Amino acid sequence: MTAVTIAEESPRQPAVIRLLELSDAYAASLYPAESNHLVDLSQLEQPTVSFFVARRDGEVVGCCGLVEAGDGTAEIKRMFVDPEARGLKLGKLLLSVLEAKAAKLGLTAIRLETGIYQPEAIGLYKASGYVECAPFGSYLPDPLSLFMEKPVRQEA
Secondary structure: OOOEEEEEOOOOOHHHHHHHHHHHHHHHHHOOHHHOOOOOHHHHOOOOEEEEEEEEOOEEEEEEEEEEOOOOEEEEEEEEEOHHHOOOOHHHHHHHHHHHHHHHOOOOEEEEEEEOOOHHHHHHHHHOOOEEOOOOOOOOOOOOEEEEEEEOOOOO
16 A cells, blocks of 8 residues: 655655746746746745645655635645645645635635646546636736635535
8 A cells, every 4th residue: 555645845856846847848848937836945935835745655746836815715735746646636635725724814715826737637636626717916818727616615
């Protein structure tokens, strides 16, 4: 049995930086630069960001950040699973950890922007209860972007 753990960690680690570089290359292969809305390492280290790292047997295999917007909502940024670890349901596990953190923080909704050429990601978000919404924050309408949100279930 493969042990998978997800914990809040610093994004400034060689194995996480490698994942972010893989994510950058993947996004660049699908979309023009103006349609890539990536945040860099220093943005992921801000106090308003909760950054999670997934490990399989101690090796970094996935990551994602929950970026608080300051209006009671947060955005998912830099969610990425190592291609070698796909099929382990890490995306679903990462989402559930993000959602639990959002509830703990008392947030009302989680939002995200993803690209239209990422059917696996879109399928994951839809299956997890995310629905399409209008562009939010500083985003402008983009025919290559899909905006989604999900209310946060508050713990009783």
